[in-house]
Amino acid sequence: MNQILIKKVLAEGVKELVISVPQIAKARKAGQFVIVRANDHGERIPLTIADADAKAGTITLIFQEVGKSTLLLGSFKEGEFILDVVGPLGKPTHVEKFGTVVCIGGGIGVAPMHPIACAMKESGNHVIAIIGARSKDLLIMEDRLRNASHELHISTDDGTYGTHGFVTDILQSIIDRGQKIDLCVAIGPVPMMNASCRLTAKYNLMTVVSLNPIMVDGTGMCGACRVTVGGKTRFVCVDGPEFDGHQVDFTELVKRQRGYLPQERASKEQFLHEGPRCYEQSH
């Protein structure tokens, strides 16, 4: 269990791991995530399941190396084991035949968007996917999203590929062309989700977002993952991760995501300086 079967580099600092976790691969549904702990001294970090193969017993995790824990995970090689993989966690995406669904993925958010687009397409929706990145080199999963949608649009902030601009610019043009939209799903960095929601709110388009706060247990036991939705405190790990984007307090979410910035920086420095240490890899 928990063995890394395939490892790929999708873009600078963006890694893909296919890991063997048969029961999770069988039980998981679109929108769910896992919590992983690399080794005995590691912290527990949530990662959305980007793809799964129940027959092969594998799930795919895609992550950007931002801090110590993701750098450490990114340093693992094929054949090695991740100490703990917990899941599937969170509520699955509500999937039904809505009509036309626009799936917007920004940066690393394209990965969690992928299974949702697949599920929406499978349920008979017309899926329009919009994916974006800062630059061409950072764009991930283009082919997979092409397969998962009927129509794929791409934007880059610097204009090196696709439309020059943001995913919201493309969304605006799709709205402007008079496209009937029944549901939007927006996943990515908080500013991108926030901007998408502000835009869709103007046109009264129901918009689902998937939130990524700091977590510890992932079972509703600690409350680390709390966010304010519609004025009420909710636990993302059990009540989410998906919520009505027009109700989410994004400002609070961003502040809470920065709750350990000084410690995270120190941890990362130390890791870059000393490299991974050897710790217990079994229970």
Place this chain on the structure above:
Amino acid sequence: MPREKIPRQPMPEQDPQIRRRNFAEVPFGYSPEIAQLEAQRCLFCKKPKCVQGCPVGIDIPGFIKLIKEGDFAGSARKLKEANALPAVCGRVCPQEEQCEIVCVVGIKDKPVAIGRLERFAADYERNNNLVTVPDLPPPTGKKAAVVGCGPAGLTVAGELAKLGHKVTIFEALHQPGGVLMYGIPEFRLPKAIVEAEVDYVKKLGVEIIYNAVIGRYMTVDEVLESYDVVFLGNGAGLPYFMNIPGENLNGVYSANEYLTRSNLMRAYKFPEYDTPIAVSKKVAVLGGGNVAMDSARTAMRLGAEEVSIVYRRSRKEMPARVEEVHHAEEEGIQLQLLTNPIEIQGDDQGWVRSMKCIRMELGEPDASGRQRPVPVAGSEFEIEVDTVVVSIGNGANPLVSQTTPGLETNKWGNIIADVKTAATSKPGVYAGGDIVIGAATVILAMGAGKIAAAAMHRYMMDIPEPVEAPQAEPEKS
């Protein structure tokens, strides 16, 4: 000739000024000599009152007698006949309201130190590698699943394994022990001891599957496809918040999160361990129970300059053990009594900076019989804080019950289970511990586990339920 009176033997402990900054265990335990001295205080009553006070009915004079005779390992084995986790219970049970309160020596003198002796025997056995596993009966071929590896689940698992059943525990976290591992701090219950006691249960043949969140990883119905019977011991893991403004500021924690980071994730050893925790100067812990004491004492050990417990009633109403309050005060933790927080205030970066409180006074008694605290009009004041730990209790985590059709819960979300059999409304499914009775104690969870194991054994083996005994057992207090 009258026997010279032996006083109750104190247990040496770390100096408060030193221990407030380290995570090592506070008391050092008895030496063999002192334990034997204390054991001599027992009268070995024919009808021992203490046993009636023990929720799992340990043969208390029996194990004390073996200590008196110097057979310490034998004493530990005697304890384990009734209690699989004596080193834990000797440390965390509220003996002062269970066995010791009814001890007859306590009528004229201080009661026999039953808890300290229990701890001594269990520690002696473990530290001298004398732990033996009892002979197990031939396998019955039956399979039992246990959800949750806390004291309730571990007890069920141990009891069923001793009866020859194959037992698998499904645990949501990456380590065993439940609250013993993630909640109760190292300085009160060293994690190596929990690990050793869990090892004993594993040696009985019990398998533990970690990272298995039942309700998500598998449902109870899916578990029932491969097991004859299921026990739900998933605990009371749902933290309550105050629902006051500012509770989602950075620096505000539930006690569960604060303690889990420090204990389970070893954040007190950051950056050697990767999980961080707030570096605090002024900490306020809201609540007056044992969990609040543990949080406050943890904050002190993490290096805070000032730690206070903010509680809305008076000292008399504090639900924490007197001993724990005493330990906390010795370590320099301040009590802000008759004080209720009404708002937490932060800076523009979202960090806690202060807390607005109001003074309370005690009014008429409420449903719990305690005087109801009422706010004193116009008495609002502010205190400077950078960390707030909300420790006002836990409710039932709904993850299992929501995903198990046919499982009845009460209005607070606790699973309904029969007091005598631990059976739930769903055939083949039993439940006990905090998930049934609400946040309570280790020993009550273990007591429920014993009852459940007996009933689960009868269920699997098709043994009829015993008929009511003609004479009722004496009331237990």
